[in-house]
Amino acid sequence: MEERKTVAARGTAPFRHEEVQVERLSEVNSEDAPRIETSNAEFNRVLGGGIVPGSLVLLGGEPGVGKSTLLLQIAQSLLRTGRRVLYVSGEESVRQIKMRAERLSRSSAEAAPASPAAGGEDIYVLAESSLENVLAAVEQIRPTDLIVDSVQTTCSEELESTPGSITQVRHVAARLLRLAKLEQISVFLIGHVTKDGSIAGPKALEHIVDAVLYFEGDRHHSHRIIRAVKNRFGAANEVGIFEMTAAGLIPVRNPSSLFLSESGATSPGSAVCCTMEGSRPILVELQALVLATQYGTARRTATGIDYNRVSVLVAMLEKRLGIPLMSCDIYLNAAGGLQITEPASDLAIVAAVLSSFRNRAIAPKAVLLGELGLSGEVRPVGQIHARLREAAAMGFDKSILPAGNLPLLEPVGQMELLPVRTAQELSDLIFST
Ligand SMILES: Nc1ncnc2c1ncn2[C@@H]1O[C@H](COP(=O)(O)OP(=O)(O)OP(=O)(O)O)[C@@H](O)[C@H]1O
Ligand SMILES: [Mg+2]
Known part of the structure; x- marks a missing residue:
């Protein structure tokens, strides 16, 4: 008893201890509130199967990537399932929001009409940047879902620091989290990130x-990739893939087709890997350009692939296979703007570099899977069946894969399996004909 008082006295929050309600874990009601599924399948997937009531989700991305568009679409979709949505924008006027809503619903046949049927529910909009006013609007409207665009423009009048400062964004997020938990409102918070990582950005x-969702890759492609980098209610790393159209962000049904070259023919320097993005296998074409260095030190660049990983693999090739890459410029690129982080793509990276160096193409319709160790040994990869099935579905008929994966492998369609143990075996195999 004595101890509890001391703890309470030490705490900064002024709470009375009769309010403290401790429960036995075994008696806690664990029945999940049902998730709310939107009509956007990719968005549901990134969230781990739909929106969890009472959760606070941060959606980050570079300027103009489509954050407001996506959440307005989600608002329209939620409206159709009978939810009450409040959309607050500190960046745009209500007229601008209306114009976007009209554009989205005009070009998408199934979207909700911008003006509701008589007596029907509507999206509530508010152009406001004061946190206190937003909370007052929530009190008044009592929405089931709240969208705040953006965390950098919303600020509390209780604090003296400027909008967008680290103190402000943290305060806003913490206050909205409390609102979400207490009122069981699902809150979406938009956050801007810039290439150089803004000071008070969503990282804080x-x-x-x-949950934290980020738009990945650049916005020079028409497709957009959203990744869940954190999720308290589902698997992290899950990705959703969308196409940006006049009708907004439309889910892409067959993502692998986006990251493969259209002709299907292979040219020197190109190799296809299959990377697991969350629970989904995606085929991606890697392209390498290796050429003799003209001036001074060799140049290396990697787009969509971890630069340090490439350096390690190139050093391994140099040492184990005796290939003089030291005097070569190497440019590596993953098609389509996906960021590949999985070591299972090592074999494809090495194959692309070797293929460009020798100026000989790898056999067409071959997928390469495997992680490489520093001594050039090929290590088994996880979820091999899912990867092979995806490759087979995309018309691939050969797979170069770690010999270590073979013992537990079941046949996948007509896929020809070509096991390798070392980088040297890989090199021998791809240039054997
Ligand atoms: N009529 C249209 N057809 C297709 N795409 C459009 C159309 N109008 C706008 N867009 C796309 O929508 C994007 C803007 O999206 P949106 O305003 O949702 O981005 P945002 O991430 O919220 O940007 P900001 O950081 O400025 O708030 C534009 O970059 C453009 O690519
Ligand atoms: Mg916006």
């Missing part, structure tokens, strides 16, 4: 919120 909020 990642630990506060329940």
Whole structure:
């Protein structure tokens, strides 16, 4: 008893201890509130199967990538399932929001009409940047879902620091988290990120919120990739793939087709890997350009692939296979703007580099899977069946894969399996004909 008082006295929050309600874990009701599925399958997937009531989700991305568009679409979709949505924007006027909503619903046949049927529910909109006013609007409208665009423009009048400062964004996020938990409102918070990582960007909020979704890659492609980098209610690393159209962000049904070259023919320097993005296998074409260095030190660049990983693999090739890459410029690129982080793509990276160096193409319709160790040994990869099935579905008929995966492998369609143990065996195999 004595101890509890001391703890309470030490705490900064002024709470009375009769309010403290400790429960036995075994008696806690664990029945999940049902997730709310939107009509956007890719968005549901990134969230781990739909929106969890009472959760705070941060959606980050570079300027103009489509954050407001996506959440307005989600608002329209939620409206159709009978939810009450409040969309607050500190960046745009209500007229701008209306114009976007009209564009989205005009070009998408199934979207909700911008003006509701008589007596029907509507999306509530508010152009406001004061946190206190947003909370007052929530009190008044009592929405089931709240969208705040954006965390950098929303600020509390209780604090003196400027909008967008680290103190402000943290305060706003923490206050909205409390709102979400207490009122069981699902809250979506938009956050801007810039290429150089803004000072008070969403990074500072990642630990506060329940889920963090980021738009990945650049916006020069028409497709957009959203990745869950954190999710308290589902698997992290899950990706959703969308196409940006006049009708908004439309889910892409067959993502692998986006990251493969259209002709299907292979040219020197190109190799296809299959990377697991969350629970989904995606085929990606890697392209390498290796050429003799003209001036001074060799140049190396990697787009969509971890630069340090490439350096390690190139050093391994140099040492184990005796290939003089030291005097070569190497440019590596993953097609389509996906960021590949999985070591299972090592074999394809090495194959692409070797193929460009020798100026000989790898056999067409071959997928390469495997991680490489520093001594050039090929290590088995996880989820091999899912990868091979995806490759087979995309018309691939050969797979170069770690010999270590073979013992537990079941046949996948007509796929020809070509096991390798070392980088040297890989090199011998791809240039054997
Ligand atoms: N009529 C249209 N057809 C297709 N795409 C459009 C159309 N109008 C706008 N867009 C796309 O929508 C993007 C803007 O999206 P949106 O405003 O949702 O981005 P945002 O991430 O919220 O940007 P900001 O950081 O400025 O708030 C534009 O970059 C453009 O590619
Ligand atoms: Mg916006």
